[in-house]
Amino acid sequence: xxxxxxxxxLKKLVARNVDILxxxxxxxxxxxxxxxQFAQSMPEVKFGKLLTVDxxxxxxxxxxxxxxxxxxxxxxxxxxxxxxxxxxAEG
Numbered sequence: 001x002x003x004x005x006x007x008x009x010l011k012k013l014v015a016r017n018v019d020i021l022x023x024x025x026x027x028x029x030x031x032x033x034x035x036x037q038f039a040q041s042m043p044e045v046k047f048g049k050l051l052t053v054d055x056x057x058x059x060x061x062x063x064x065x066x067x068x069x070x071x072x073x074x075x076x077x078x079x080x081x082x083x084x085x086x087x088x089a090e091g
Contacts (some may be wrong), residue, residue, distance in 0.1 A: 023072060025060060056068065
């Protein structure tokens with residue numbers, strides 16, 4: 001989708017207070033080559049603490065390495081646990 005459309009969709013998620021997790025992999029270094037770049041590319045979206053980004057340059061797009069597969073599952077699992085605990089604490 002066009003960038004403007006993506007930004008509008010992200011704004012809607014942020015307005016609904018939806019936590020967003022992005023795990024970026026290697027393969028399109030001309031587009032994204034560090035973790036902060038995603039938020040920087042969407043300055044009109046005020047993510048605040050709702051956005052979590054991880055950039056793994058040693059991870060290929062389909063995550064073929066067993067160690068990277070383990071990392072991805074643990075990263076996602078830890079993030080989900082953190083969000084669940086945070087939501088319970090907020091009530």
